[in-house]
């Protein structure tokens with residue numbers, strides 16, 4: 096261990112235990128975050144459990160099955176129509192039951208000052224999201240059920256490969272086909288900030304032609320950044336809300352920072368430093384091909400899921416329980432969606448553990464590259480305060496579902512870097 100001058104592709108990622116939040120936040124700050132996050136979580140879990148119950152009712156109960164059968168029956172004996180209508184029926188019921196939970200979350204955001212759009216805009220976004228989900232589910236399940244019905248040459252391996260390719264295609268096309276449905280993206284304008292970020296990318300040996308800015312402020316005050324896409328659709332995206340503190344696209348460089356200043360940091364890091372640190376984290380994802388590996392993992396899971404579904408629906412016991420004649424039965428749709436949801440739940444602890452590790456690595460690389468732990472802590476404070484992170488997370492929920500290490504673990508990691516390397520000035 097000890098001092099190392101530059102990041103290497105393979106690095107040991109120190110993951111110190113989370114310090115107490117009161118070491119980095121005031122009591123009032125912790126309370127404000129926790130008071131928002133805890134009810135949000137409870138209602139989120141309630142929504143999740145309700146969704147599983149709805150799926151179980153549609154797949155396993157007589158009235159649930161009758162509802163799906165009735166909807167599918169509208170297509171007469173035409174199998175493709177029956178499958179599509181069965182999917183529509185299940186997803187419409189799920190959406191209708193889930194909507195009150197979504198509206199409650201939106202109202203909480205409005206009350207906390209996090210939402211910047213009205214209920215109408217929120218509902219439009221919600222409907223768009225559901226419509227995209229419906230189209231994708233119709234495509235995937237129609238292919239699976241109709242494939243099982245007609246058993247083309249090479250079935251079922253060919254279906255497993257098709258599922259994997261669908262995931263791959265989605266990861267590649269998502270940034271250009273789906274993300275623009277929800278946000279507008281523009282390249283970060285020329286100026287010191289753009290120059291600085293492209294130099295950062297060059298220093299990290301991550302070729303990037305542009306950093307894109309998403310108009311997240313049309314719906315939220317939350318700050319974020321992400322990487323998505325593969326190959327030619329690969330992109331680094333920052334929310335315009337994140338740039339706000341760097342000044343209007345930071346035409347004049349750092350300057351006095353509204354961002355870190357308002358959050359009680361003694362002004363040792365600037366808005367531009369914060370953006371650079373966040374982008375360094377995202378570039379670390381690119382450098383370590385986290386999106387590619389995540390996609391490969393998801394594609395493999397999809398392929399395995401198809402083979403498992405084929406095998407399960409061959410079992411008489413499963414057919415009797417679900418009241419279907421096999422995977423080729425359009426009424427298999429609710430059972431398939433229930434299995435998918437349970438499979439997702441079972442995979443969540445592993446997937447989220449891998450994700451937390453990749454995030455901790457990206458955090459560590461961003462420290463190695465920027466050598467600026469002061470800004471790293473300022474960024475974590477800002478992310479937590481502006482997004483109302485749960486600063487006292489439940490350990491079990493963290494283990495099961497958290498995609499990122501908790502705030503205090505990330506801050507402890509920055510402190511550890513500082514201890515090992517000495518405090519470097521943030522400028």
Ligand SMILES: [Zn+2]
Nearest residue numbers: 376380454457
């Ligand atoms: Zn990340």
